[in-house]
Amino acid sequence: MRVLAFAFLLAALAYAQPASITCGPGKMGCGPAIIQGGTVTTTTIPLVGASPSWVPSTVAAWMLDEASGTRVNAQGTTTRNLTECSAMANNTTQKMEGTASAEINNTCLATSDAALANMSPPFTCLVWMRYTDGAGGVVHVMENGFTDGFALDYNTTPRTLAITSRTATATDSYTSTLTVAFNAFAHVAIRRTATTSALFLNGVFEGQKVQPMGAPASGPFHLSSTTNAFFAGELDEAVCLNAALSDAAICRICSCGVRGEQCTCNGLAFTSTGRNATACGSCTLPSDCAAATPP
Numbered sequence: 001m002r003v004l005a006f007a008f009l010l011a012a013l014a015y016a017q018p019a020s021i022t023c024g025p026g027k028m029g030c031g032p033a034i035i036q037g038g039t040v041t042t043t044t045i046p047l048v049g050a051s052p053s054w055v056p057s058t059v060a061a062w063m064l065d066e067a068s069g070t071r072v073n074a075q076g077t078t079t080r081n082l083t084e085c086s087a088m089a090n091n092t093t094q095k096m097e098g099t100a101s102a103e104i105n106n107t108c109l110a111t112s113d114a115a116l117a118n119m120s121p122p123f124t125c126l127v128w129m130r131y132t133d134g135a136g137g138v139v140h141v142m143e144n145g146f147t148d149g150f151a152l153d154y155n156t157t158p159r160t161l162a163i164t165s166r167t168a169t170a171t172d173s174y175t176s177t178l179t180v181a182f183n184a185f186a187h188v189a190i191r192r193t194a195t196t197s198a199l200f201l202n203g204v205f206e207g208q209k210v211q212p213m214g215a216p217a218s219g220p221f222h223l224s225s226t227t228n229a230f231f232a233g234e235l236d237e238a239v240c241l242n243a244a245l246s247d248a249a250i251c252r253i254c255s256c257g258v259r260g261e262q263c264t265c266n267g268l269a270f271t272s273t274g275r276n277a278t279a280c281g282s283c284t285l286p287s288d289c290a291a292a293t294p295p
Contacts, residue, residue: 051260051270054253057293059115059123061239061258062223064102066090071102071109074259080116082109082223094234096128096185096279097257101236108224108231115242117219119144122244126189126200126237126253127223129154131182133232138162140225141188142238145216150197152190154180154231163190163197165211174199174209185236187254187280193244203254203280205247241294249294251276251283265289 055061060073060080067090071082085108090100102109111117129141136157143151145166153162153173161176174197180186189200198208223238224231239258255276256263262274270289276282286295 048266049264051256051263051265051289052292053259054294055258059240059242063098064236065098065100079113080111082111085110091234094130095236097237101234104224104231104235106230106232108222110220110222112220116221118216120215121192121194123242124191124245125240128185128187128236130185131233138229139231140229141231142223143225144221145219148214149216161188163199165197165213167212167214170212172211176206178206189250191244200250203251203283246295248284248286251285254280
């Protein structure tokens with residue numbers, strides 16, 4: 001009789017155990033999950049801090065902080081580091097990102113890496129530029145081939161931007177309707193699809209044109225040029241991606257930097273927007289501040 005009563009007591013105690021176990025710091029046997037009524041739940045902690053770096057999503061990203069010599073590709077593929085066509089310095093005063101910009105005075109930075117020298121649509125390339133030479137004519141900001149490929153040009157009379165797209169048999173240009181201030185930084189982006197070249201100025205869509213473009217027949221890829229149409233001034237944070245970025249992604253790179261450090265997030269929301277209002281035309285940022293890759 002006593003054995004039967006004891007068994008009944010044990011069964012009653014087992015039935016009376018709570019259906020949830022709440023873990024706390026220092027509670028033995030507890031992990032990151034909370035068990036409630038047999039259901040395992042996990043908690044997602046929203047990002048609080050700088051917006052994520054998009055450098056891993058790029059083909060190449062150059063911060064251009066170096067005082068001289070090789071300009072390192074922050075994405076990590078060393079064959080995409082840029083080498084000087086001739087000696088140049090940096091500028092620690094006139095800059096938009098990091099500690100310095102590249103002082104491009106009638107020379108260039110180049111790489112023959114195939115992913116850049118043979119870049120074909122879709123792609124997006126972006127750069128901060130400040131032209132300081134008063135001479136007229138067309139100067140190259142970036143270019144990925146001589147026979148085929150594309151060039152971003154700065155026309156000094158008047159001060160407009162142009163995307164020149166080439167094939168072996170044709171050359172076509174789109175010229176901006178807006179002018180670009182002399183001796184002032186501008187953020188410029190080319191977004192190329194299979195058929196169309198679009199130009200963004202200071203984070204905002206400027207215009208586009210259907211243009212032919214073949215795979216480049218020769219390289220290398222360069223900032224400024226290896227011909228006599230050299231850029232003269234400062235270039236900063238140059239980036240290329242093998243995707244046609246959304247308007248919002250281009251806006252975020254302009255506003256926050258490709259490394260994201262100019263902006264801060266609290267979950268999906270931007271708690272600071274970097275250069276958005278001051279240098280990027282109050283362009284429309286992505287809905288998700290914490291997106292790990294460009295939308």
